[in-house]
Each structure stands twice: as structure tokens, then as C-alpha cells.
Amino acid sequence: MSASVKVGWCGLGAMGSGMVSSLLSQQFSVKAYDIYQPSVDAVVAKGAVACADPREAATDVDVLGLMVVNAAQVEAIVTQVAEVLKKDASIICFSTVPPTFLASMQTKLDQVGNGNTLVDAPVSGGFIRAADGQLSIMTAGSDEALKKTAPVLEALTRSPGQLAVVGTKVGQASDFxxxxxxxxxxxxxxxxxxxxxxxxxxxxxxxxxxxxxxxxxxxxxxxxxxxxxxxxxxxxxxxxxxxxxxxxxxxxxxxxxxxxxxxxxxxxxxxxxxxxxxxxxxxxxxxxxxxxxxxxxxxxxxxxxxxxxxxxxxxxxxxxxxxxxxxxxxxxxxxxxxxxxxxxxxxxxxxxxxxxxxxxxxxxxxxxxxxxxxxxxxxxxxxxxxxxxxxxxxxxxxxxxxxxxxxxxxxxxxxxxxxxxxxxxxxxxxxxxxxxxxxx
Missing domain, CATH: 1.10.1040.10 (N-(1-d-carboxylethyl)-l-norvaline Dehydrogenase; domain 2)
Structure with missing residues (x-):
């Protein structure tokens, strides 16, 4: 399953780098972007493809993961990539953001009319468990969105990690x-x-x-x-x-x-x-x-x-x-x-x-x-x-x-x-x- 799911990624801090490393170790194809080039170089050495900007990371992928610092960065990236995402691709927001914020991001995607969905998936567990694919992730989204992103989410929450589906609407996981x-x-x-x-x-x-x-x-x-x-x-x-x-x-x-x-x-x-x-x-x-x-x-x-x-x-x-x-x-x-x-x-x-x-x-x-x-x-x-x-x-x-x-x-x-x-x-x-x- 992992080889057939193409992943784009924005955000390679301690957690994001670990999560990408875990995906690469499980044979996912990952295109990665971060403003800090040494972080990009580190995951490229493990098999990722370097990208010059978020738009490149979001092009021709099935799932785009966002592990950036705050809501402002999430909004900036969603705005940049909304028109280059392929039809029916999904975005997973792993960042901790205000619960009411993600609904506005889904609205932004809906306005493009390309069938793109958003999954709300804040994480817990630290950088060591991130690299081992053993995070705890609270997630919420439509059944369709959760089905599309399940391979990535499950790869990041291997035992003793935990994937908890806590709602059907974005923002509900951020409440948790x-x-x-x-x-x-x-x-x-x-x-x-x-x-x-x-x-x-x-x-x-x-x-x-x-x-x-x-x-x-x-x-x-x-x-x-x-x-x-x-x-x-x-x-x-x-x-x-x-x-x-x-x-x-x-x-x-x-x-x-x-x-x-x-x-x-x-x-x-x-x-x-x-x-x-x-x-x-x-x-x-x-x-x-x-x-x-x-x-x-x-x-x-x-x-x-x-x-x-x-x-x-x-x-x-x-x-x-x-x-x-x-x-x-x-x-x-x-x-x-x-x-x-x-x-x-x-x-x-x-x-x-x-x-x-x-x-x-x-x-x-x-x-x-x-x-x-x-x-x-x-x-x-x-x-x-x-x-x-x-x-x-x-x-x-x-x-x-x-x-x-x-x-x-x-x-x-x-x-x-x-x-x-x-x-x-x-x-x-x-x-x-x-x-x-x-x-x-």
C-alpha cells in the first residue's frame, strides 16, 4: 500500500523530520520542503525528493502532510497549494492550531472545487516516537478523507502509538x-x-x-x-x-x-x-x-x-x-x-x-x-x-x-x-x- 501512496511534506522540524524518516523507512515516496535546507538535505539522504517550495511538494501527490509551526504557516501553504493539488488529493494538518481555524481552510479548498479534503490530525509523543512511527494521533475528517489518508496515518502510529478517530469534522481533533x-x-x-x-x-x-x-x-x-x-x-x-x-x-x-x-x-x-x-x-x-x-x-x-x-x-x-x-x-x-x-x-x-x-x-x-x-x-x-x-x-x-x-x-x-x-x-x-x- 505504501508504495502506491505519493506523499508531499512541508515542515521538517524535529517532529516533521522524524515523521518523514519513518515514512521513508516504510517505503513511502516523499517529496519534502522546508525553509531550512539542512533539514531537507537530511531527509533527502534517506530517500526523500527535495522541493524548492510548497507548490512543488504538493504537485502530483495523493497526500500532503503539514507539520509547520502555527496556523499562519498552515494558511500560507494551503493558499499556495490549493490550485496545484491534483483532483481528490488530501491534506493532513498535523500542526497544533486553534480548533475553529481548520474549518476555514476546508472552505478555502472547497472554493477551488477540485475535491480536495482536509484531515485534522494533531500529534503527541515527541521526536523519538515520531522517527519510530509510534506517535499518538487524534484525527477528525470526513469518511472519504480519512480513508484516503489512512495509510499515512497508520504508518505514523504503529504500536505502541495510537490512532484515535475522534470526529467527522475538521476542528474536532484539535479540540482534543x-x-x-x-x-x-x-x-x-x-x-x-x-x-x-x-x-x-x-x-x-x-x-x-x-x-x-x-x-x-x-x-x-x-x-x-x-x-x-x-x-x-x-x-x-x-x-x-x-x-x-x-x-x-x-x-x-x-x-x-x-x-x-x-x-x-x-x-x-x-x-x-x-x-x-x-x-x-x-x-x-x-x-x-x-x-x-x-x-x-x-x-x-x-x-x-x-x-x-x-x-x-x-x-x-x-x-x-x-x-x-x-x-x-x-x-x-x-x-x-x-x-x-x-x-x-x-x-x-x-x-x-x-x-x-x-x-x-x-x-x-x-x-x-x-x-x-x-x-x-x-x-x-x-x-x-x-x-x-x-x-x-x-x-x-x-x-x-x-x-x-x-x-x-x-x-x-x-x-x-x-x-x-x-x-x-x-x-x-x-x-x-x-x-x-x-x-x-
């Missing part, structure tokens, strides 16, 4: 990606905040990481990048900053209160403004170094650092402090994300099936799915601290933060939501009751 990015952005920022406090408390960073690496996917995935900073961006700070900007644009558009997303937007904006724009997003932790904080970067080999972590004595009380910080942020983040999905009238079971097994997952999200998704229908179950208990523990976290001069932006935002929940008379209920704040 929006909710996904609420959590991803908060969790990445939370990993930075947690490790900044860890360093300032004097805890062995790898010992703490080993103890808490299952708290969320992003903590488990991004903290190793902090510890072994090799200077090579793996997931650009500019991209997560752009994505959380889309989240907040949508929140403002529909009047949705998103306190943790808002705080994350400010944190990543501050990281860019402080000179970290060329770093990967895990290095948001370096922002705290600008405030005088300590570094978490390791100097020995991984084997040496693992041995040092095993030999490290004490610090368990500080590990518990950081664990409380993460639990509070992850709980409120899960409530915020699922409330956002409710306000957008999304199928919450479908939402959870996507984000509960993706890079957006966390322990509170998975453990307390029902009461966070449907807070008025489910009483908080056991296995979590009450609102009052969590607030009391957070008082200790914030005291340690003051003692070590460590600003805790997300922790404070989560604390305030829990205070609000307590003021509603829910102090004795499990902390996941915070989800009800968005139903009042």
Missing part, C-alpha cells in the same frame, strides 16, 4: 489536542517548579526523580532531560509556549476560567523572555536559576548518578514535600482540563480515552476520572487527601518555598483553587471535589 495541551503544558511547567524546589532543598535530584517519576507522564519524561542537559532541543520551548497560548486564546474566546493554564502561559512566556527560547521545554526549570536557584544538571555518568542516588541518605521528608506539590497541581490541572472539555460539549469518555493514556496523563487524572469528569454525579472516593488535609500539607510546602526563596507559581494557583473549594464547604471531601468549582 487543546485539552491534551492544557495538561501537557501544566505538567511540564510543574516538573520545572518541582525540580527547582528539589534543588533548593538540597535533595539528590535523581533520588527524588526515581521516587516520583510515575506522578505524571511529563514528570517521568521531561525530568531526565533536565538532569542530562545535552544542549539539543528535543521539544522546543517555543512550541509549548505557542500551544498554551492557543489554549488561553480559546479560553478567553468562550469565557472559560483557566487559572493553571494561565499561570503556565506566563511561565513559558517568562522562560522565552529570559533567554530560553532555544532550549527544550523541560529546561523551563532553568527559569528558577535566573532567580538564584540551584541547577539540577548532573555531572557524572548515568550509572554514577544512579549509584549516588541509591547511596544518598535522608531527604525523605523533602521528597514528600515535592510529592504534595505535584499531587495538588496535577489534581487541579485534571479538574481544569476536564471542565474545559465539558464547556466545549465534548464526549468526556472519548476525551479520557485519549488523554488518560497519552502524554497528558497523571496519577490523579487516572485514579479519580469519574469524579473529575462528572463532579456533580460522583462523590470523591477514598485514596486521596481531603481538601483541608491537602491545604494543610501545602502550607508546609509553601513554608519550605519561602525558606529557600523558591517561587512556586503553579502551586500557589492550585492552592487558591483548593481554598475556594474549602470556602464552598467542601473541606472534608476528597481533593478531587475541586472539579465542582467549574459547575457552580
Amino acid at each position: 489536542k487543546l485539552i491534551n495541551q492544557v495538561l501537557c503544558a501544566i505538567h511540564i511547567a510543574a516538573a520545572g517548579e518541582a525540580m527547582a524546589l528539589t534543588a533548593n532543598l538540597g535533595v539528590n535530584p535523581r533520588k527524588l526523580y526515581n521516587a516520583l517519576k510515575d506522578s505524571s507522564f511529563m514528570f517521568g519524561h521531561r525530568v531526565p532531560w533536565q538532569l542530562r542537559d545535552d544542549g539539543l532541543p528535543k521539544s522546543a520551548m517555543t512550541i509549548i509556549c505557542k500551544d498554551v497560548g492557543i489554549v488561553m486564546d480559546e479560553a478567553r474566546l468562550i469565557g472559560f476560567p483557566a487559572p493553571l493554564s494561565s499561570t503556565s502561559e506566563q511561565l513559558f512566556g517568562a522562560a522565552l523572555g529570559s533567554g530560553l527560547a532555544k532550549d527544550d521545554d523541560a529546561n523551563v526549570v532553568k527559569l528558577w536559576q535566573k532567580f538564584g536557584g540551584k541547577s539540577v544538571v548532573e555531572s557524572g555518568t548515568i550509572e554514577e548518578e544512579e549509584a549516588a542516588a541509591l547511596a544518598a541518605v535522608g531527604g525523605e521528608e523533602h521528597i514528600e514535600t515535592v510529592s504534595t506539590l505535584l499531587w495538588a497541581i496535577h489534581t487541579v490541572a485534571a479538574a481544569e482540563a476536564l471542565a474545559f472539555a465539558r464547556q466545549k460539549n465534548m464526549d468526556l469518555e472519548a476525551v479520557f480515552n485519549v488523554i488518560g493514556t497519552s502524554a497528558a496523563s497523571s496519577q490523579p487524572l487516572v485514579k479519580f476520572k469519574d469524579e473529575l469528569s462528572y463532579p456533580n454525579d460522583h462523590s470523591p472516593k477514598d485514596g486521596q487527601p481531603s481538601v483541608k488535609e491537602l491545604l494543610s500539607k501545602l502550607d508546609g510546602v509553601l513554608a519550605e518555598a519561602k525558606r529557600t526563596s523558591t517561587p512556586l507559581f503553579l502551586t500557589q494557583a492550585a492552592y487558591q483553587q483548593l481554598v475556594l473549594a474549602s470556602s464552598k464547604g467542601w473541606g472534608s471531601e476528597g481533593a478531587s471535589v475541586v472539579g465542582r468549582l467549574w459547575t457552580q
Whole structure:
């Protein structure tokens, strides 16, 4: 099947290059374009055909993949290629863009009258899984469009990747990606905040990481990048900053209160403004170094650092402090994300099936799915601290933060939501009751 599907491609950043490499390894014919010639040269060396512009990449192909930075670049390319696409060819937009944007791009294609269709297919998984063809992709489009693009989509989501068809209209998959990015952005920022406090408390960073690496996917995935900073961006700070900007644009558009997303937007904006724009997003932790904080970067080999972590004595009380910080942020983040999905009238079971097994997952999200998704229908179950208990523990976290001069932006935002929940008379209920704040 792959040999018979001709693919054009625009956008060869870390993700796009990996995706093209994966397609080439599966014997797809790929014509590729990017403004950065070394990226083009790299995929040409693997078998791609270089193109001078998007129009050339879109000529005589069955599927055109777009993995560019933002909606403006998507629109510019669609405008350029609309009249050169062959009849019934399809465009897959893999870029994260505002949900309402892609409908206007389908309208632009319809006006040409050449039967070209658009598939909404934002991705998750990182550049390593992109190159292995093991991404998670949320996709939406007409049955016809999904059938035409299925060979490409399936090639990019080989196990343990996941292809989730979440709708029949473009924009619906971007809604899912929006909710996904609420959590991803908060969790990445939370990993930075947690490790900044860890360093300032004097805890062995790898010992703490080993103890808490299952708290969320992003903590488990991004903290190793902090510890072994090799200077090579793996997931650009500019991209997560752009994505959380889309989240907040949508929140403002529909009047949705998103306190943790808002705080994350400010944190990543501050990281860019402080000179970290060329770093990967895990290095948001370096922002705290600008405030005088300590570094978490390791100097020995991984084997040496693992041995040092095993030999490290004490610090368990500080590990518990950081664990409380993460639990509070992850709980409120899960409530915020699922409330956002409710306000957008999304199928919450479908939402959870996507984000509960993706890079957006966390322990509170998975453990307390029902009461966070449907807070008025489910009483908080056991296995979590009450609102009052969590607030009391957070008082200790914030005291340690003051003692070590460590600003805790997300922790404070989560604390305030829990205070609000307590003021509603829910102090004795499990902390996941915070989800009800968005139903009042």
C-alpha cells in the first residue's frame, strides 16, 4: 500500500523530520520542503525528493502532510497549494492550531472545487516516537478523507502509538489536542517548579526523580532531560509556549476560567523572555536559576548518578514535600482540563480515552476520572487527601518555598483553587471535589 501512496511534506522540524524518516523507512515516496535546507538535505539522504517550495511538494501527490509551526504557516501553504493539488488529493494538518481555524481552510479548498479534503490530525509523543512511527494521533475528517489518508496515518502510529478517530469534522481533533495541551503544558511547567524546589532543598535530584517519576507522564519524561542537559532541543520551548497560548486564546474566546493554564502561559512566556527560547521545554526549570536557584544538571555518568542516588541518605521528608506539590497541581490541572472539555460539549469518555493514556496523563487524572469528569454525579472516593488535609500539607510546602526563596507559581494557583473549594464547604471531601468549582 505504501508504495502506491505519493506523499508531499512541508515542515521538517524535529517532529516533521522524524515523521518523514519513518515514512521513508516504510517505503513511502516523499517529496519534502522546508525553509531550512539542512533539514531537507537530511531527509533527502534517506530517500526523500527535495522541493524548492510548497507548490512543488504538493504537485502530483495523493497526500500532503503539514507539520509547520502555527496556523499562519498552515494558511500560507494551503493558499499556495490549493490550485496545484491534483483532483481528490488530501491534506493532513498535523500542526497544533486553534480548533475553529481548520474549518476555514476546508472552505478555502472547497472554493477551488477540485475535491480536495482536509484531515485534522494533531500529534503527541515527541521526536523519538515520531522517527519510530509510534506517535499518538487524534484525527477528525470526513469518511472519504480519512480513508484516503489512512495509510499515512497508520504508518505514523504503529504500536505502541495510537490512532484515535475522534470526529467527522475538521476542528474536532484539535479540540482534543487543546485539552491534551492544557495538561501537557501544566505538567511540564510543574516538573520545572518541582525540580527547582528539589534543588533548593538540597535533595539528590535523581533520588527524588526515581521516587516520583510515575506522578505524571511529563514528570517521568521531561525530568531526565533536565538532569542530562545535552544542549539539543528535543521539544522546543517555543512550541509549548505557542500551544498554551492557543489554549488561553480559546479560553478567553468562550469565557472559560483557566487559572493553571494561565499561570503556565506566563511561565513559558517568562522562560522565552529570559533567554530560553532555544532550549527544550523541560529546561523551563532553568527559569528558577535566573532567580538564584540551584541547577539540577548532573555531572557524572548515568550509572554514577544512579549509584549516588541509591547511596544518598535522608531527604525523605523533602521528597514528600515535592510529592504534595505535584499531587495538588496535577489534581487541579485534571479538574481544569476536564471542565474545559465539558464547556466545549465534548464526549468526556472519548476525551479520557485519549488523554488518560497519552502524554497528558497523571496519577490523579487516572485514579479519580469519574469524579473529575462528572463532579456533580460522583462523590470523591477514598485514596486521596481531603481538601483541608491537602491545604494543610501545602502550607508546609509553601513554608519550605519561602525558606529557600523558591517561587512556586503553579502551586500557589492550585492552592487558591483548593481554598475556594474549602470556602464552598467542601473541606472534608476528597481533593478531587475541586472539579465542582467549574459547575457552580
